[in-house]
Amino acid sequence: MSAKSSLGGNVSISTVRLTPQPGDHGVPLMCKAFSPNLSGSVLQDQVTLTVHFVPVATISVSGTDDEDTVAEGGSITFTCHLQANPPVYNITWFHNGRALKRRRNRLGVGIGGLRLGQSGNATLRLAKVGADMRGLYTCVGSNLEGDGQSNALNLNVKCEY
Secondary structure, three states: OEEEEEEEOOEEEEEEEOOOOHHHOOOEEEEEEOOOOOOOOOEEEEEEOOOOEEEEEEEEEEOOOOOOEEEOOOOEEEEEEEEEEOOOOEEEEEEOOEEOOOOOOOOOEEEEOOOOOOEEEEEEEEOOOOHHHOEEEEEEEEEOOEEEEOOOEEEEEEOOO
């Protein structure tokens, strides 16, 4: 953020330059002016910042005691936490860099629970986990500003044999 002021006669102009971050969305920005020569001469105005940004995505996991390990035949749920403005219109889950389909497949992958909007969660539930399901899982949220990829979680599968 930088500020600049100029004085000229009875007029004072202040300019503020800032580089907004996603966390600034919805934050009020206030300008207040007063004259030390005039008692009670405070003038102020306020605007609420509207910040457009690529989705911010992070993954968490549930359904297992060990965050990154599941027993063969067990199940695990990944949750993609999304913040975005404008709203997210699509989410894609990836396993080892390959997009997963939005339907049940032979691996027992179900994708659902997405609430589209400025913030929300999308879930990926893996059932009947097999050794071929180990590896890196990520999610990508898309909006009109672009695509935001999450951190990667590495799933280990503990085999029974």
